[in-house]
Structures are given as structure tokens and as C-alpha cells.
Amino acid sequence: MQYKAAETFSRRSEPLAIGGRTLRSRLILGSGGFTSLELLASAVEASGTGLVTVAMRRVDPTARGSLIEVLDGLGVRVLPNTAGCFTARDAVRTAQLAREALQTDWVKLEVIGDAQTLLPDATELLIAAEQLVNDGFVVLPYTTDDPILARRLEDAGCAAVMPLGSPIGSGMGICNPYNIALICERAGVPVVLDAGVGTASDAAFAMELGCAAVLCASAISRAEEPVAMAYAIAAAVTAGHEARGAGRIPRRRLASASSPLEGMPDLG
Amino acid sequence: MIYVNGDEHQDAATVAALLERLGFGEQARGVAVALDGEVVPRSQWRSAQLLPGTRVEVVGAIQGG
Numbered sequence: 001m002q003y004k005a006a007e008t009f010s011r012r013s014e015p016l017a018i019g020g021r022t023l024r025s026r027l028i029l030g031s032g033g034f035t036s037l038e039l040l041a042s043a044v045e046a047s048g049t050g051l052v053t054v055a056m057r058r059v060d061p062t063a064r065g066s067l068i069e070v071l072d073g074l075g076v077r078v079l080p081n082t083a084g085c086f087t088a089r090d091a092v093r094t095a096q097l098a099r100e101a102l103q104t105d106w107v108k109l110e111v112i113g114d115a116q117t118l119l120p121d122a123t124e125l126l127i128a129a130e131q132l133v134n135d136g137f138v139v140l141p142y143t144t145d146d147p148i149l150a151r152r153l154e155d156a157g158c159a160a161v162m163p164l165g166s167p168i169g170s171g172m173g174i175c176n177p178y179n180i181a182l183i184c185e186r187a188g189v190p191v192v193l194d195a196g197v198g199t200a201s202d203a204a205f206a207m208e209l210g211c212a213a214v215l216c217a218s219a220i221s222r223a224e225e226p227v228a229m230a231y232a233i234a235a236a237v238t239a240g241h242e243a244r245g246a247g248r249i250p251r252r253r254l255a256s257a258s259s260p261l262e263g264m265p266d267l268g
Numbered sequence: 269m270i271y272v273n274g275d276e277h278q279d280a281a282t283v284a285a286l287l288e289r290l291g292f293g294e295q296a297r298g299v300a301v302a303l304d305g306e307v308v309p310r311s312q313w314r315s316a317q318l319l320p321g322t323r324v325e326v327v328g329a330i331q332g333g
Binding site for chain 2: 030031032033034040053054055056057058059067068078079080081083093096097098099100101102108110217
């Protein structure tokens with residue numbers, strides 16, 4: 001019997017497209033938390049990602065440019081975020097600044113409602129999303145795991161929805177897998193699990209629930225070995241995506257024998 | 269007097285003149301500017317006047333998210 005190469009069975013040939021653009025990988029990397037640009041660059045390479053988030057802040061003219069130069073050199077696209085914004089107004093202005101600075105109309109929209117939990121402010125988020133879509137942005141909103149809000153964001157014209165698994169940087173994984181699955185089942189745009197991933201199994205779980213991609217920062221950048229974790233989480237995203245496509249067996253409470261009971265020898 | 273990223277600075281005629289004085293290159297790649305909270309498109313940097321008291325924000329990309 002001839003065995004086929006493992007790649008024959010892979011679904012990796014189905015690339016993810018968001019806002020009309022094809023992404024190289026189903027893992028989006030957050031650049032926050034890496035202790036050096038060298039480490040970030042190594043993690044980008046190990047992850048295989050094609051899209052890396054950045055934040056917008058006041059710049060010192062003596063230190064400008066280096067992050068963008070590193071990311072350009074790696075051939076990845078940047079996804080500016082509106083982290084730190086607590087109002088729709090600030091988030092819209094920050095997105096406009098990012099568009100001017102980085103020449104991209106993509107934005108990871110964050111409007112935070114509370115400094116302790118960093119949970120999204122649903123009302124401000126929807127207002128900002130509507131304004132940015134009208135202004136021509138490709139909006140990827142960081143949102144709660146509320147299926148109704150996800151639908152409202154999609155209706156507003158967002159190119160994806162990015163529900164949290166658990167609070168940013170908490171590493172608690174996916175606290176409400178039912179809601180994430182529900183969002184995935186009903187969404188007409190790609191669902192990206194954003195925030196909460198603690199380790200590789202969380203990323204695989206997100207993909208098994210039906211997410212199109214995973215966005216991950218702290219789980220990689222703050223791991224003991226960030227580059228090794230970047231590789232592990234990328235592998236988990238692929239594994240979860242493949243498993244979702246392959247179709248898992250249903251859960252049952254009692255065993256179901258995998259060896260036949262017929263033909264048992266009489267050993268009495 | 270104008271305010272650049274919260275600090276007092278001497279007046280400058282335009283956004284372009286200010287960026288040049290601050291040491292940004294001709295293209296100031298990766299940088300964006302807001303005057304009193306309003307984003308100024310790059311195409312208007314040479315024409316955008318800086319009145320005394322203007323709050324100028326000069327921002328760029330850092331690691332985050």
C-alpha cells in the first residue's frame with residue numbers, strides 16, 4: 001500500500017481572506033511585550049504570521065522608525081490598534097493617525113471600558129466601528145464574546161469580529177466556549193479569537209470552535225521562551241483548523257467500544 | 269509658544285517646519301500629526317499653520333496589542 005504524504009490531507013491550502021486580502025497565516029501576532037526587537041523578529045519568523053499589531057503613541061524623533069523597519073524587513077503587514085482609547089472619539093482619531101502614519105486603512109479597533117479588566121465598551125465600540133467603516137477603514141473590532149454585539153458589528157460593516165476568550169493578558173483561555181461557538185456559527189465575516197490565550201491548547205480550541213484565526217500577544221511575548229511558544233501556538237492554530245475541518249466525534253457520557261465483541265475466545 | 273507632545277516648544281510656521289526642526293527626515297516616515305485633536309493629512313503638512321498655543325501631537329507606531 002502506498003502512503004500519501006501528510007500534506008495531502010491538509011487544509012492549509014485554504015487561505016484566510018479578510019477585507020479582500022489573503023493572509024499568509026491564521027495566526028495574527030501582537031507585538032506588545034517582547035523585550036527586544038530582535039526577539040520580536042525571531043517570534044514573527046517562528047510564528048509564520050503575515051500580520052502584526054502595533055500601537056500608536058507619541059514619538060521621540062531620535063528613536064523613530066525602527067519597529068516599522070523591522071516589520072517591513074520581515075515582509076509582514078502592520079495592523080495598528082487603538083489600544084488605550086476609552087471613547088469612540090479617541091479611537092477614531094487614533095485610527096486616522098495610524099492611517100496617516102502607516103499608510104494602511106486596516107485598524108484593530110479597541111475601545112476599552114474599564115482599566116482593570118480592559119473589557120470593551122460595547123456602546124462606544126459600535127459607534128466607533130460605524131464611523132470608521134464610513135470613513136473607509138477595514139475595521140477589525142476587539143469585542144466581548146456577546147453574539148448579538150458581534151452581529152451588530154458585522155451589520156455595521158466590520159471586516160471581521162474579534163471576540164475575547166478572556167481578558168487581555170489574563171491567559172485564562174476561552175471562558176465561554178459556548179458563546180465563541182455561537183458567534184462562529186452565525187457570523188458572515190471571519191471570527192478571530194482575540195485575547196485570553198495562555199498556551200497552545202487555547203489556540204487549538206479556538207480553531208476547533210470554528211474561529212478563522214487567532215490573535216495572540218502576551219501568551220507568546222511573555223512566555224519563558226517566546227520564540228518556542230510562537231512556533232507552538234502556530235502549530236496549534238494549524239492543528240485546530242485541521243481538526244475542525246476533519247469533524248470531531250460527538251461527546252457521549254459512556255464508553256463506546258472500539259474493539260468488536262464478536263469472536264471473543266472462550267478462555268474459561 | 270506651542271505644545272508638542274505635551275512639552276512647550278518655540279513657535280513654528282507650519283507642521284513641515286516643526287517636523288524638520290525636531291529632526292524628522294524629509295518624509296517623516298511612520299509619523300502622523302494632530303493639531304488640537306484634529307488629524308492633519310500628510311499632504312497638508314506644508315500648508316498647515318501653527319498658531320501660538322496650538323497643541324501638536326506627533327505619533328508613530330510602537331510595540332503593542
